[in-house]
Amino acid sequence: MSVTRERPPIVEEPGSDPFVASSRRRRAIGDRIFSSTALAAGLTILIALAAVFIFLISQGARGFHADPEVYQPAANNFFSYAAKLLFGTALSSLLAMIIAVPFAIGLALFISHYAPRRIAVPVAYVIDILAAVPSVIYGLWGARTLAPASHGLQTWLNAHLGWIPLFGGQISATGRTMLIAAIVLAIMVLPISTAICREVFQRTPKLLEEAALGLGATRWEMIRYAVFPHARSGMVAGMMLGLGRALGETMAVAMVLSASPQVTFKLLTSDNPATIASNIAANYQAEDVRIQTVLIATGLVLFVFTFLVNFVARAIVARSERRFA
Amino acid sequence: MKFKRIIIPALFAATVGLAACGGNDASGGASPSGSAPADSASSPAASSPAAELSGKIAAGGSSAQQVAQQVWRAGFSQTNGGVTITYDPVGSGDGQKNFVSGAYKFAGSDSAMDDATVAQAKSQCGGDPIEFPVYISPIAVAFHLEGVTSLNLDANTVAKIFAGKITKWNDPAITQLNPGVNLPSTAISPVHRSDSSGTTFNFTDYLSKAAPKSWTKPANTDWPTTKGESAEGTSGVVGAAQGGNGTIAYIDDSGVHGTKLSVAKIKVGSKFVAPTAAGAAAALESSKQISGTPASILTYDLNRTTTDPSEYPIFMASNEIACQSYSDPSTTAIVKAWLTYIISENGQKAAAANAYSAPLPSTVAAKEQAIIDQMG
Numbered sequence: 001m002s003v004t005r006e007r008p009p010i011v012e013e014p015g016s017d018p019f020v021a022s023s024r025r026r027r028a029i030g031d032r033i034f035s036s037t038a039l040a041a042g043l044t045i046l047i048a049l050a051a052v053f054i055f056l057i058s059q060g061a062r063g064f065h066a067d068p069e070v071y072q073p074a075a076n077n078f079f080s081y082a083a084k085l086l087f088g089t090a091l092s093s094l095l096a097m098i099i100a101v102p103f104a105i106g107l108a109l110f111i112s113h114y115a116p117r118r119i120a121v122p123v124a125y126v127i128d129i130l131a132a133v134p135s136v137i138y139g140l141w142g143a144r145t146l147a148p149a150s151h152g153l154q155t156w157l158n159a160h161l162g163w164i165p166l167f168g169g170q171i172s173a174t175g176r177t178m179l180i181a182a183i184v185l186a187i188m189v190l191p192i193s194t195a196i197c198r199e200v201f202q203r204t205p206k207l208l209e210e211a212a213l214g215l216g217a218t219r220w221e222m223i224r225y226a227v228f229p230h231a232r233s234g235m236v237a238g239m240m241l242g243l244g245r246a247l248g249e250t251m252a253v254a255m256v257l258s259a260s261p262q263v264t265f266k267l268l269t270s271d272n273p274a275t276i277a278s279n280i281a282a283n284y285q286a287e288d289v290r291i292q293t294v295l296i297a298t299g300l301v302l303f304v305f306t307f308l309v310n311f312v313a314r315a316i317v318a319r320s321e322r323r324f325a
Numbered sequence: 326m327k328f329k330r331i332i333i334p335a336l337f338a339a340t341v342g343l344a345a346c347g348g349n350d351a352s353g354g355a356s357p358s359g360s361a362p363a364d365s366a367s368s369p370a371a372s373s374p375a376a377e378l379s380g381k382i383a384a385g386g387s388s389a390q391q392v393a394q395q396v397w398r399a400g401f402s403q404t405n406g407g408v409t410i411t412y413d414p415v416g417s418g419d420g421q422k423n424f425v426s427g428a429y430k431f432a433g434s435d436s437a438m439d440d441a442t443v444a445q446a447k448s449q450c451g452g453d454p455i456e457f458p459v460y461i462s463p464i465a466v467a468f469h470l471e472g473v474t475s476l477n478l479d480a481n482t483v484a485k486i487f488a489g490k491i492t493k494w495n496d497p498a499i500t501q502l503n504p505g506v507n508l509p510s511t512a513i514s515p516v517h518r519s520d521s522s523g524t525t526f527n528f529t530d531y532l533s534k535a536a537p538k539s540w541t542k543p544a545n546t547d548w549p550t551t552k553g554e555s556a557e558g559t560s561g562v563v564g565a566a567q568g569g570n571g572t573i574a575y576i577d578d579s580g581v582h583g584t585k586l587s588v589a590k591i592k593v594g595s596k597f598v599a600p601t602a603a604g605a606a607a608a609l610e611s612s613k614q615i616s617g618t619p620a621s622i623l624t625y626d627l628n629r630t631t632t633d634p635s636e637y638p639i640f641m642a643s644n645e646i647a648c649q650s651y652s653d654p655s656t657t658a659i660v661k662a663w664l665t666y667i668i669s670e671n672g673q674k675a676a677a678a679n680a681y682s683a684p685l686p687s688t689v690a691a692k693e694q695a696i697i698d699q700m701g
Contacts, residue, residue, distance in 0.1 A: 074551050143561070148568040173514035174554060174569030255561065260519065260551035270514060270554035282557050285388065285416030286521030287436065287546040 056300040063297030070290045074261035078294065082301045084261035088273030089302065091265075092178060092253065093246040096185035100246075101239060104190055108197035113223060124198060131191035139255030142184040147175035147256065154179065154268050169266040172258065179267040181257040185249055189242035196241065200234030201227055236317045240310055247277075247306050254278035276302040378659050379407025386413075386420020386433035387643050389523050389577065390460050392680040394433065397667045400675050404666075408659055417523060417546075417643075424646055425449055431647035431660055433460070435523025436546070437615070437624040438646065450648035453619035455700070457693045458642040459667050460676065461609055461683040463600035464528055466639070467586040468573040469566050470494060470511065477502045479592035480535035486573060487515045487532065488540060489553065494571060502592070511571035516562050517548040519555035527627070527641040528575040534629040535638065575639070578602075579681035591639060594632035602683035604637030610686040611636060621649055621696050623689075640683070649700050661700045668693050 068076045075081035107127065111120045154175055161167040204227045212222040228235075253259075259274035274282070280295045394412040402408065415423070417434040424432035425445040438446060438456060446454035466483060468476060473494075478486075482498050485491040491498055495508045518525050523546065530544035542549040554572070556565040559580040566572040567585055574586075578600050581588055590597035598604060612628040629638045647664060651657045666672045673684035685693070 073547070073549050143556075144564055144568065151569070170512065172554065172569070173512065173571050174516070174565045176554070176556070176565060176568070254519075254557050258516075258519070258554045258556060258565065260548075260555060262551045271552050274519075282520045285419065287416060287418035287523070287526075288521065289418040289422050291521075 053300075053303065056296060056303055060293055060297035060300045063293035063295070066290055066294050070288065070294055078297065081261055081294070082276075082298050084263055085274060085276045085279050085298055086301060086305060087263050088259065088261070088279075089247055089275040089277070089305070091273060092181055092185060092257075092275055093243055095178065095182035095267075096189055096246045097239065097243055099182060099186035100189040100193060100242060103186070104193035104197055104238070104242070105235070107190070107194045108201055109223060109227075111194075111198050112201035113219070113227070124195075127191050127194050129191075130187070131195070135188060135249060135252045136255070138184050138188055139252040142180060142252060142256035143176060146184065147177075147180050149175075150180055151175040158268050166265055166267050169269040171268050172270040174258065174270070176256055176258045177268050177270075178257065178272045181253055181272070182267075184252050184256050185246045188249060188252060189246050192245060193238040193242035196238030197231070197235050200231040200238075203234075204230045233317045233321060236313055240313050243309065244306060247302065247309070249275075250277040250281045254281045377407055378405050378655070378662060380409075380655050380659055382408065382410045382430045382656065382659055382663070384410060384412050384429045384431045384433070385415050385423060386429070386646075387417045387435045387460075387523060388414035389435055389462065389641065390414070390433040390643050392579070393460050393676040393682055396675045396679045397663075397672055400672060401663060401666050405659075405662065408663075410659075410663065416521070418521075421646065430651065430656060431645060431663075433643060434646055435641060435643045436526060437622075437644060443619075443622070446646065446648075450650070451652075452649050453621045455621045455647045455649055455664075455696055456644050457623040457668075457696060458609065458625065458685070458689070459645045459664075459693075460641075460643040460680075461602075461605050461685065462641050462643070462681070463578040463602065463605040463637055463683060464524055464531075464639045464641060465576050465578045465581045465600045466573065466589040466591065467566060467576050467581050467584075468589055469570065469586050470509070470572075471570050473506060473508065474587045475506065476587065476589040477592065477597040478589045480532070481539050483589075483591070484532045484536035484539035486513055487517070487575075489515070490539065514554050514569055514572045516554045516556060516565050516572050516574035518562060519548075519557050521546045523641050523643060524559070524575065524577055528639060530627065531629045531639045577641075582681060591637070593636060593638060594634045596634035598634055598637050600637050600639065602677055602681070604635065604683075605640035606683040606686045607633070608636040608638050608640060609642055609683075610688060621699065623692055623696060657701055661697060664697050664700075665694070668697075 064078045071077060071081045074084060111124045115123065154171060154177065157167045158171045208226045208230065209222055212226040217225065253275050257272050257274070257278065258270050259272040259278065261274050261279065262271060264271055264273060276298050280299060283291055284295055391414040398410050398412065401410065417436060420429065420432035420434050421438060421442055423429040425442060427449055443454065466478065479502060482491065482502065485498065492513055493510050494513055495510045500508055525548055526544055526546040529542065529549065532540035533542065533544055548555065554565060556562045559577050562574050562576055563580050563584050563586065566574045588599060590599045608628050608631055609625060611631060611633065612625040615624045615626055618624065624644065625642060627642060631638050645664065647660050651660070668685060668690050676682045677684050
């Protein structure tokens with residue numbers, strides 16, 4: 001008790017000390033500026049998203065019921081037109097993710113847990129550079145170099161695995177097929193997914209890893225039981241960002257793929273399903289301007305679809321995290 | 326925490342949905358064109374046409390005319406330094422739309438305006454609009470087949486190839502037209518445009534008129550089926566055709582130069598004719614003028630079925646659309662000078678040298694000059 005009395009009253013009467021007062025005021029102003037900037041940034045994103053949505057609805061509304069001839073020859077009404085395009089979008093993205101995901105996880109693990117530092121750093125750097133290559137360059141490369149060069153591989157697949165419907169049919173002479181489009185998309189998806197997986201892998205607590213190793217786990221077991229569970233939601237986030245890029249990719253697909261709105265699972269023929277984004281790019285300047293509202297309406301379909309995919313993925317992660325906990 | 330992950334997007338979706346319902350009609354008449362609403366010439370120069378012209382003109386439309394328009398702009402600015410003309414290659418459809426709305430002072434279009442558009446243009450111009458061909462370009466049927474560089478085809482065979490009825494290069498229909506040429510059994514891959522295109526329109530127009538039995542679909546700017554190899558733009562088609570063996574494609578003649586594609590000769594009458602500028606111009610000259618149009622509109626029913634071997638029937642004739650007079654007299658003077666220049670021998674020669682187009686036949690150019698003389 002006596003100690004308290006002996007204390008000088010600085011803390012209890014802050015108003016009397018000009019330094020403390022001004023520092024408090026400063027902190028209050030700084031806090032307010034920061035929190036309002038953060039709020040503004042958050043709101044801007046929501047407003048931008050809402051504005052895009054309103055634009056798609058208001059401009060695309062008429063596209064839902066245009067004259068049948070506008071949708072021809074691909075379809076007779078909007079729903080079959082959009083469904084065919086959505087099929088192409090989903091198929092190309094799914095194939096791209098099937099190719100990219102194992103690579104992305106493997107590469108990220110290599111960089112975070114396997115490679116010695118002097119190799120890991122340059123490899124990580126090179127993969128990040130891949131993300132900086134513009135998609136039109138991937139498109140040119142895919143259409144002009146990869147497609148003709150892969151003709152031999154595609155012929156081989158067709159000859160030896162043609163009994164699987166995926167690889168059957170009359171093979172494309174130019175190589176501009178769904179398989180090549182998916183490979184190009186996978187390469188474009190890779191850097192973004194790898195970078196995020198790498199970051200979350202590196203953030204696994206060292207104690208957990210060392211505990212696993214100390215219990216006699218091999219390195220793979222340590223990764224399986226300590227790293228993956230810890231990184232699960234980050235991995236899904238990385239894949240979702242990659243998938244977002246694949247779903248919306250326009251130029252590369254438009255240049256590589258020989259496509260029109262249709263449903264086919266054959267990966268090596270000249271008849272390939274177009275994606276929503278590439279179809280918009282190819283047809284927006286059409287002579288028949290009525291197609292434009294239809295294309296905007298398909299953009300709305302893509303918007304909603306991407307939203308749903310993200311939504312479902314988040315729900316799955318949330319559920320698996322709950323189970324894990 | 327886990328709950329929020331689901332709740333927040335759901336709430337957001339609901340809010341956006343509501344916002345969309347409320348604010349639907351707010352953003353009604355947004356213009357699709359980003360270009361400035363054109364023009365505003367300095368009026369003092371307008372009174373006498375001999376005076377130095379100056380001002381800004383916004384135009385656009387057919388992307389086929391893009392190179393020619395660049396050449397013409399360069400040539401026109403040599404004598405009219407004060408005039409700035411911009412040409413947006415937005416496509417023929419948007420070109421017509423923006424002309425009718427007044428955003429473009431003139432437009433390039435691969436197809437003639439339909440009656441409804443003419444009526445709209447008439448009310449925008451306050452009189453009959455001008456429309457006539459300024460850019461003629463032969464369309465080549467080009468192919469890439471190892472070991473073969475020369476090929477003769479007729480309309481029926483071309484139609485059957487592109488319709489997918491002839492699928493091998495050594496089909497009797499082809500070998501019969503090419504005695505002495507060793508054709509392999511390679512599969513034929515016809516390549517078409519995936520985007521909407523005046524080239525497709527003119528090619529399918531040719532097929533439907535010259536080979537009506539083998540090609541039953543009407544002319545269209547979009548390829549009529551979803552089957553077959555497709556690629557975007559002239560450069561995309563060239564790239565695809567070069568990238569494969571056994572490909573065949575229809576390509577603007579200007580796009581074939583400098584590639585490793587070979588050009589097929591097309592049977593006209595009793596001879597096989599390669600695409601040439603002169604051949605396309607001659608075919609336009611022998612085409613019938615579409616009757617019943619106002620005097621300021623000069624459009625042709627292109628002659629696809631010619632039997633004169635000096636003519637080449639697969640070509641496009643791209644039009645210029647303009648008003649006879651504008652509310653601002655200086656704009657009228659500029660457009661008049663511009664049209665006079667592009668159909669002049671110099672203008673047409675410059676386009677021919679740089680865009681591989683065909684110079685207008687002198688008889689057609691004279692008719693167009695008569696229309697221009699009525700302007701003002």
